[in-house]
Amino acid sequence: MLKYRERTVKAKEIAIHYAKQLADENTQAIVAGERDVKNNDEAIALSIFFWAMLDQSVLDAENGVEVEGENNIQFWVEKLMNIFHGHLEEIGYVKEWDNVCDKQ
Amino acid sequence: MEDGKYVEQFKTVDDIRDVINTLIEEYRNAKKGKVGVLFRVKVPPNSSTLYKEGHQGNFRLVQGVRVGDYTFDKNSNFEWVLEDREAGLSFSKTFSHLKGKQKMLSKHAMGYQKPGPADVAWWILESNELPDGMEFVRDPDDRSHYFLAVTRRMHISKLVENLKFISFRMNLAKDISFGV
Numbered sequence: 001m002l003k004y005r006e007r008t009v010k011a012k013e014i015a016i017h018y019a020k021q022l023a024d025e026n027t028q029a030i031v032a033g034e035r036d037v038k039n040n041d042e043a044i045a046l047s048i049f050f051w052a053m054l055d056q057s058v059l060d061a062e063n064g065v066e067v068e069g070e071n072n073i074q075f076w077v078e079k080l081m082n083i084f085h086g087h088l089e090e091i092g093y094v095k096e097w098d099n100v101c102d103k104q
Numbered sequence: 105m106e107d108g109k110y111v112e113q114f115k116t117v118d119d120i121r122d123v124i125n126t127l128i129e130e131y132r133n134a135k136k137g138k139v140g141v142l143f144r145v146k147v148p149p150n151s152s153t154l155y156k157e158g159h160q161g162n163f164r165l166v167q168g169v170r171v172g173d174y175t176f177d178k179n180s181n182f183e184w185v186l187e188d189r190e191a192g193l194s195f196s197k198t199f200s201h202l203k204g205k206q207k208m209l210s211k212h213a214m215g216y217q218k219p220g221p222a223d224v225a226w227w228i229l230e231s232n233e234l235p236d237g238m239e240f241v242r243d244p245d246d247r248s249h250y251f252l253a254v255t256r257r258m259h260i261s262k263l264v265e266n267l268k269f270i271s272f273r274m275n276l277a278k279d280i281s282f283g284v
Contacts, residue, residue, distance in 0.1 A: 008245070
């Protein structure tokens with residue numbers, strides 16, 4: 001499952017915030033670390049969510065929107081890339097991440 | 105002149121896939137399986153290791169260093185940088201990680217949905233020794249990602265000197281997707 005450390009709790013809060021806006025319930029649970037990615041489709045859905053979150057976070061930053069009390073969302077979204085990529089690589093779904101990345 | 109030499113150019117990051125994978129292979133073998141080369145994405149006009157005012161995103165900048173990339177002693181008025189093995193400039197160990205980082209930084213480089221160039225720089229570990237008090241440390245969240253960490257408390261002027269030293273010794277591939 002996606003793991004967040006004491007230092008990355010804010011990343012988790014921001015990811016959950018965007019997942020509620022941009023992802024289905026299944027992906028929301030994966031993002032929250034409540035369940036793990038179980039197949040290719042779920043790995044693809046998580047990867048697609050990352051890029052949607054990036055786009056929305058840049059728009060929010062430009063509009064001066066604070067998310068979970070943070071105005072430097074970019075810092076946390078960069079951390080989330082490492083958290084998502086690191087986990088997908090560890091559990092054998094880096095190809096799914098790469099394929100979604102190629103379509104951006 | 106803060107940056108190293110441009111030795112390649114590319115229109116998409118896939119254009120330099122072979123260059124990157126050859127470097128990884130060559131230096132992994134040389135170091136018997138250890139990390140031999142690390143890659144960093146930089147958005148011009150920033151250098152490979154230091155940012156220019158107005159091009160650092162929502163970060164406070166101290167002499168070209170983003171507060172957030174390094175951990176400052178707040179009681180020192182941002183004069184001293186603390187030892188922190190889980191902070192530092194981002195480096196990629198694999199093509200997969202690098203590709204994601206390059207896409208991420210290029211996609212909105214000039215603002216929302218305004219893409220721009222994002223160059224790729226690399227540091228060959230066996231050819232260069234890092235300055236004292238600095239180390240590449242693996243990110244506990246991603247084995248393909250490393251921090252260029254400060255491992256001994258240092259003055260900001262020393263960190264800037266070190267980052268310039270590192271930047272000057274990196275080779276680069278220029279992103280020409282948006283013109284030369």
